[in-house]
Amino acid sequence: MSIILKAENISKQYRLGTVGTGTLGDDLKRWWYGIRGKEDPFLKVGAVNERNSLANEDYVWALRDINFDVKQGEVLGIIGKNGAGKSTLLKLLSRVTSPTTGTIKTKGRIASLLEIGTGFHPELTGRENIFMNGAVLGMTRMEIKNKLEEIIAFSGCEKYIDTPVKRYSSGMTVRLGFAVAAHLEPEILVVDEVLAVGDAEFQKKAIGKMQDLSTGEGRTVLFVSHNMASIQNLCTRVMLLRNGLNEKIGFTDDVINYYLEKFRNTTTSKDLNERLDRKGNGMLKFLRFSFENENGRETNALQSGRNCHMNIEIINTTRKKISNVRISVGIDDNQSRRITLLDNTLTNLDIEFKPMEFKIIKIIIPKLPLQGGQYYFTLFSSIDQNIADWIINAGGFEVEFGDYFNTGKIVDSTQGNFLTHHKFSIISG
Template sequence: MKKDIILKAENISKQYRLGQVGTGTLTHDINRWWHEIRGKENPYIKLGDINDRSTKATSDYVWALQDINFEVERGEVLGIIGKNGAGKSTLLKILSKVTAPTTGSIKYRGRIASLLEVGTGFHGEMTGRENIFLNGAILGMTKKEIASKLDEIIEFSGCQRYIDTPVKRYSSGMTVRLAFAVAAFLEPEILIIDEVLAVGDAEFQKKAIGKMQDISRGEGRTVLFVSHDLSAISTLATRTVVLANGKVVAIEETNKAISIYSAMEQFESYFEQNANLDQPTVTKVQIITSEGGTLQGYKKPFTIDFEITMPHDNMQNLALSFQILNHLGTPILYDYIFDINKEICRVKGLNHLSFTYDQLSLYKGNYTLKVHLAETKNKTKFQEFDCCAFSLELINEKEPEWGWQKNVCQYFENGSWKSNDFN
């Protein structure tokens, strides 16, 4: 059966010159033009570093994207994931025709609507109603076509009271609501959405995800969706592109792509930071598996060690808690210890706490530890941070007996706390 391809990216690359607006100097632009009219290759095409923001530049040029190739079928939701700086937004800007690629081409059939940043395509001095008609006109729709969708757009956005107010007075959340409603209801064949939905509240995000599902499954339109919310990607996308340093790492079925992306993370079983001399500080955290390294036996002991530095003696009401999050960021295990139950960390200097699961029965996979340190009496939060991103390779694995509860952090496994203050 022949595929119905609605969008195709062929050998897309994007080069920028560091520290410059545009592609570089006038001399470089003239040099490019002179080579182009003579049918020669761009003289700067072989220059440039890869898109790795963590390394020092060795060239004036950098490749934000390199050799991107993929196809999107009509009615498909394609996810795009990657770390900050991987090239996701640059790719969407090229697909939306906001900027042109240095090399390669985009082929598409139908109208494209983009939601890239808060307020993109909106004129601040115009009202919400006027901006709806403006965006519709940009998409090539007639005034009559836009008017037929007007009531649906306003109702979905939830901005009825402010629809005749200039959008410069809207909050970022209101702007996103209206912009998404315009993009979704004016029926473009291809809808491109960046991380912008993260600005909206939970209720609107749920509505937006439901609408995107309707757009692709019910209406047969195509969605390209960039997000750091892997749960939303797994819910919406049928296939997902994984980007790293401006290159495609994988284009796979979504769950497999998420696993590939998670495996790219740096897994550290050890975390350390300097003490704050004015308040209690978790200065060390370490994960200890039953078999060492990332190897964990099924229903074998699993320990988390904490080192807490106290600024003075006899501080009371301290509380330490942790969560273990899965690769989607969903909390699946947690526990805590309060000073009101057992005297902990009342000695100035280093104090040690550890928690051990006697028979851990997690799935094989990638996890992150979230740590929270607070004082309960005055509700003072000292620290809250993610650390120790770790992967578990299980041996003698069986189906966990406790049952899977997705997106619910209410499961306890039996475990015990120890410290240098009590046995």
Template sequence: MILKAKNISKQYRLGTVGTGTLGHDLNRWWHQLRGKEDPYLKLGAVNDRSSVANEDYVWALRDINFEVKQGEVLGIIGKNGAGKSTLLKILSRVTSPTTGSIKTKGRIASLLEVGTGFHGELTGRENIYMNGAVLGMRRAEITRKLDEIIAFSGCEKYIDTPTKRYSSGMTVRLGFAVAAHLETEILVVDEVLAVGDAEFQKKAIGKMQDLSAGEGRTVLFVSHNMASVKSFCTRGIVLENGNAGFEGSIEEAVSYYLTYENEVIPENLELIKDRSGSGMVKFSKFYLENRNGQIVDTVLNGETVTLCFQLVVKGISKNENIDLGFSIHTPENDLISVLYTSYQNNNLNINKAGEYLVKCSIPDFFLNEGSYIVKGRIECDKKEADWPKEPIGSFNVFKGDFFGTGKLGFNKKAKILIKGSWETVC
């Protein structure tokens, strides 16, 4: 085991730096002198951004436990404010935990935020040496890797320019190049790669994969990009309000992350008043299922997504043909796509009154990341049965591994993703 975190907790006093007051410091010292527990460890609110602060203390992290093996790539995911960056700062020894301990074997290189460890007045070259020294590298080690670091960063032209004149993207490039090329056993990377362009993200992910698979380096990776996480990581931890909500395979962790935050309760569509049609068949509920059969409002493109339509049939003869259709739109109501069961010669097996659930599974879900709304319409023997004038549902799409290659950089203006078969004909 190259890294072990045991009962890691981090407490902050709201609105102040440090413990807050001299009185609190003296109180802590007095309890410590008598061999008693810090009295303020019994206080503190849960790290929940949606609640109002009613206490002076908050637990950014609470009782985090995990182990990482050599060569493993651990993804740490969770919504903003869940405690991901705090955990990485503790693991990188930027800050110390309030309680708990961390045991590591080897040196740790960290890239936590833009410009970490850089001095703006120093040139890129000088910052490479300074950053390497901070990481515990000898000058000879840094010199041996210098040309490789500069070439990877793509900052050759500006390497002797003070970094205060670098853009945020250039700073991230150089910082990542230093952290990835110096010979440390553990690499810690926060969301900063999102600052770089698509080309550099691809290059950085490839480099980290080489470090893990080829050199046996351990990587701790934080990102909100689920495509990067799924293609790169082998195991995942999901943080919820400062607690470890889930730990397991990266597939299970991503699925948990996309479903835990909000319980999705389908709305009663029968309450929609503005609708037309005979009413013999009506929409009653609509929701989406992911590939694990969980009801969700957020999906990943490239995965199988199932649209579920619950219907109420009030009266129908055996010979009537029901044609169910839906359309997907942008929030601005721009039409993306339409599908009816009749387009695929699909005759729904509905021949008497009752409730029915109709599912439409779409493999390799084709929509780019963004928000979408769904409208629905039903015909019975080509006569309108139900047409709600407002959307029957909505959902969000996150960036997934649509192409099956882990490649990123979709153009956000393109709403539809396509795949093709390629060949070169001489």
């Protein structure tokens, strides 16, 4: 198979602080170095893209010296912790922004789904946006028309296809955006984590479509995700980014195992106020989380079969009353497979906020049904189905093996990671 995408020594540098302050002096300095035949001084400086420490320099390298190539029909997964540079890399590959150094060579059309509503005009209807996106990709009106019904059916938005996109929920926008990007015959499809907004049924359908594109139609897919199960099912190779650097690239299982062993440690900080990698409109904001054992003592190590509580501190950042609030906690195992979901809408609990109100949401979990091991969770909130605050991998906790069945026996980890009460009975024939 021929190489369809090649990245050579690409780097991306950003200026920290207020954009535009002091740039004239920097431009003069760059010009002065240039006329003397010296290297640009701002290609030499720049802090490492380490999000856990305060910056002490004016510039930061979001990506540094990235090299890789992708063959036609290949599915390349891109993984790494939040802030590693994954989304920046996809923006460079999609031509949303240009690299500071290096070159990117591609063959054919690129379709991207990087953020919710990418490429959509909010005042236009879903149908009109399909035609606009197709025109941007260089397709004729007749080509788009031939694909129109298939796109609409795949998105599941038939009822609202002639409604302005600004009226769509986040999930509807993502479904339509993916349907457009996948069906307008791009040679390269670039998909970011936004797919996680959709429901489980749509995620399964979207992954199936990406598999069909790569194996059946010979299309190339670049896929960013925190879900290791999706990466394993879909990708032929994986690239691991760390602090803007290419830490490892290779076969899927090798890279995922390396990542899980080296980098997926439990988050030690419980303060979420400074997390910059959150998504949403910001009307609600997660501030802090904590776990308590059945004695009410704060802990990060829970025990299987014991009662426990999770406390989530959250604030309404607006000066108006908010209702129709959904708050959910998605719990994953150490391979990023979703184990269960804690959600107020599933328990019919209505949550409302007064203007600027602060709340502590307590989630009570009787007889914790998780087997011993390491777990991670994502925090999600929405208002009227629009994302308010969403933090992927917000934190983690450890579960110790316990006597879940009160029989004096501890079930070992080979028996699965989810426990449930059950009863055997013998009925004579």
